[in-house]
């Protein structure tokens with residue numbers, strides 16, 4: 001952070017831990033945790049750092065258990081002397097007496113959501129060690145209404161052994177429960193790896209687990225290699241979890257996530273040996289600087305005064321207040337982020353431009369918001385490339401070539417405020433020999449272009465499109481290779497692309513099949529799918545705007561010669577759709593998913609609970625790493641009619 005920016009943030013938030021909605025809002029996990037486990041009052045959340053508080057450090061020895069749980073660990077209770085503080089403040093005293101009882105309200109959890117999966121991971125952790133659930137359950141209502149109890153829970157614990165890694169990339173451990181005799185707390189420790197011995201600070205308690213900050217790594221895992229960390233915000237930003245791991249280890253953890261997902265959600269198929277060995281995860285050609293879309297955001301505080309309040313921070317949510325490494329971005333719920341090492345070069349240039357712009361306009365904002373940064377790739381016409389080249393000798397370059405300026409100005413993208421020009425980067429597609437100009441758009445309705453394996457795609461910047469274009473040739477190639485239907489002597493294959501977006505799989509696979517029918521709920525995406533087919537001179541596609549559930553009413557392709565691609569949103573397919581898919585009875589199903597848990601659940605339902613499901617074999621399951629450095633994994637499962 002520059003000196004200038006430091007001036008913009010005179011408030012030292014280090015003295016104020018706020019686990020507001022915002023502190024978790026960037027992380028899909030955090031978001032769900034907040035939505036699902038909602039306290040009616042304040043969160044259990046005390047300031048352990050506040051130097052003004054009267055702090056007693058009581059160091060207790062933890063009980064040794066038969067397991068490797070927290071062996072020889074010490075629990076350090078950081079207790080705030082509330083009594084003495086409150087007595088001095090009669091207003092607070094009054095408030096205290098009139099305050100109504102705070103109540104913990106648990107909300108319904110979707111089992112394949114991150115918090116739903118965490119519950120299964122917790123069950124597995126305790127079952128493996130024969131620990132009864134009652135020994136890890138905490139009465140959160142009691143803590144909410146008893147500040148002494150809250151400080152007892154919000155403590156520093158030393159020498160904690162990390163036992164597992166969750167599918168969200170957090171370490172999972174067991175520590176002694178400060179209230180239940182011989183009881184435990186399951187604790188989430190972001191950025192910690194299995195096998196590590198760490199010191200942590202608990203800051204939030206839920207009925208079956210608690211959240212903590214990683215303070216110190218006393219004994220690192222052999223897998224940890226902090227020299228690989230490429231980002232000054234890593235260890236606080238909620239975006240990446242795995243930068244401390246070499247890439248191969250990241251891929252192994254992701255394969256593990258897929259294995260666990262099938263273990264949790266396809267129990268019956270696993271028990272009957274109907275799930276094949278999960279194949280190795282295919283890595284991304286780019287492991288940093290790959291993300292073609294980022295959405296930094298900001299919050300406008302309730303008591304915001306445009307004249308006196310500091311510039312709100314702009315970036316991504318912070319994952320608590322870890323201290324195990326020095327990080328940039330400040331101690332804010334939304335970290336003040338200037339660059340993101342997984343974003344592409346032009347996205348980072350766009351981020352810098354838009355930060356400068358934000359400093360000019362933030363006073364007009366009344367509520368928080370998000371800034372869209374989406375990469376747009378255009379091909380520079382050959383004549384223009386030639387003209388620029390020819391003029392190079394005259395000390396002329398592209399920046400003073402009027403035609404090039406015209407080319408740039410066709411685009412309404414992120415501009416360099418110092419000169420008002422569109423920011424861009426140049427690159428070359430070595431396969432097609434095309435010169436590419438990349439810019440960054442911030443307008444959700446702007447039409448952007450992507451080039452994948454010689455195909456061109458247009459779509460609205462605000463609509464869905466895959467974010468890592470470096471891996472798209474690999475995944476679309478894999479899908480194409482697997483569309484072939486064995487024993488199809490007619491030589492005529494058909495494809496149904498359910499949840500087709502702007503036609504990525506329909507178009508890249510169109511040459512291998514006689515006809516493609518795509519269905520997509522977003523009318524805007526369907527419009528682009530049609531346009532993309534036209535632009536790529538593809539004539540055998542038909543796109544239907546509507547719900548995937550309705551597609552089978554309009555399908556006339558022979559099912560034994562048809563493969564179906566499913567690529568639903570994170571929540572997966574609904575049962576109505578899966579029943580219709582089974583009635584249609586296609587020769588092959590390729591299920592692509594960014595949430596392997598809902599994928600496993602759907603495949604279990606399809607095979608076990610639909611009319612024709614039992615006639616399918618799961619031939620292959622493997623991950624594709626669309627999101628290096630993060631816990632996310634895309635999973636592709638192939639089902640074949642026996």
Ligand SMILES: C[S@@+](CC[C@H](N)C(=O)[O-])C[C@H]1O[C@@H](n2cnc3c(N)ncnc32)[C@H](O)[C@@H]1O
Pocket residue numbers: 464465466498499500501502503504505519520521522525546547548549567568569
């Ligand atoms: C994960 S995206 C995949 C898009 C496309 N296959 C791609 O890779 O670009 C899921 C798509 O499903 C669409 N969608 C969501 N619910 C749907 C439904 N019930 N029926 C059809 N499409 C749906 C979304 O609009 C989104 O475009």
